[in-house]
Amino acid sequence: MERFQLEEQTWALVVAGMLVSAAAVLFFLSSPNRQQVVPMYTAHQHNAMMGDRTMTPALQSKLLADKKESEFNHHLAGLFVFVAGVFSLFQDNLTKRWAVLKYGWPMSFLLLGLFLLVWSDTELWPFGHKEWLRTLQTNPEVLQHKIFALLLLGLGLIEWQRARGVLRAAWSGWVYPAVVVGGSILVLFHHHEAGMQGPDHMEVMSRIQWQHVSYAITGLSLGFVKALAETEVKSRRVLTKVWPLLMMVLGILLMGYRE
Numbered sequence: 001m002e003r004f005q006l007e008e009q010t011w012a013l014v015v016a017g018m019l020v021s022a023a024a025v026l027f028f029l030s031s032p033n034r035q036q037v038v039p040m041y042t043a044h045q046h047n048a049m050m051g052d053r054t055m056t057p058a059l060q061s062k063l064l065a066d067k068k069e070s071e072f073n074h075h076l077a078g079l080f081v082f083v084a085g086v087f088s089l090f091q092d093n094l095t096k097r098w099a100v101l102k103y104g105w106p107m108s109f110l111l112l113g114l115f116l117l118v119w120s121d122t123e124l125w126p127f128g129h130k131e132w133l134r135t136l137q138t139n140p141e142v143l144q145h146k147i148f149a150l151l152l153l154g155l156g157l158i159e160w161q162r163a164r165g166v167l168r169a170a171w172s173g174w175v176y177p178a179v180v181v182g183g184s185i186l187v188l189f190h191h192h193e194a195g196m197q198g199p200d201h202m203e204v205m206s207r208i209q210w211q212h213v214s215y216a217i218t219g220l221s222l223g224f225v226k227a228l229a230e231t232e233v234k235s236r237r238v239l240t241k242v243w244p245l246l247m248m249v250l251g252i253l254l255m256g257y258r259e
Contacts, residue, residue: 070259073120077116078250079255081112081251081254082247083251088243102163105159106163110152115149120149176223180219180222181220184216185216190212218249229242
């Protein structure tokens with residue numbers, strides 16, 4: 001009976017955490033200041049960027065190229081996250097056959113972090129003509145991409161060391177939940193210029209915003225469940241299966257991104 005009560009309390013905490021995460025995100029979106037600022041901001045950016053320019057074939061081509069690059073970045077990120085979730089979910093079975101696969105999901109994060117750091121913004125050197133330092137100072141979107149990259153690289157390195165058995169400190173198990181929760185909150189403030197141009201820019205920005213909200217809700221839920229899985233709760237075995245599934249859901253959402 002006591003064990004059943006503990007299981008019930010654990011799942012109550014999981015559900016409560018997910019509800020609180022969703023409520024926090026919805027509260028953020030429904031706040032009067034945000035409702036006023038976002039439309040005015042996007043409209044202002046659209047007018048500032050477009051000005052008196054007409055939608056020439058050259059401009060259309062650039063917008064299409066930017067759209068394809070942004071969607072590709074999200075889709076590839078989703079693939080890495082999904083694969084990391086698969087490795088995590090089936091880790092016990094996989095490592096019995098191939099011990100090296102214990103590094104599978106840390107490697108997924110390392111590769112994703114490396115991609116975001118180097119290839120996510122092709123306007124930067126060596127692919128483009130823009131300088132790194134100046135762009136990081138003036139372009140919030142690029143800066144946020146690089147912050148996400150550093151978070152992923154740091155997380156991947158720590159999980160790699162944990163997989164090796166070298167890092168066994170209790171705090172190392174809390175890095176993943178902390179990074180996921182922090183990254184999910186950052187997503188809510190992610191600056192995105194790709195949809196700010198064109199005749200349907202308001203519709204595109206709204207779609208982009210709500211997609212990022214879905215990432216934030218899933219990420220917050222993932223971080224909360226992973227944190228519980230690091231504690232000595234009775235449902236730990238179940239929770240260790242739930243958080244990889246949430247990571248796979250996040251990967252699928254990212255792979256479905258469109259502008």
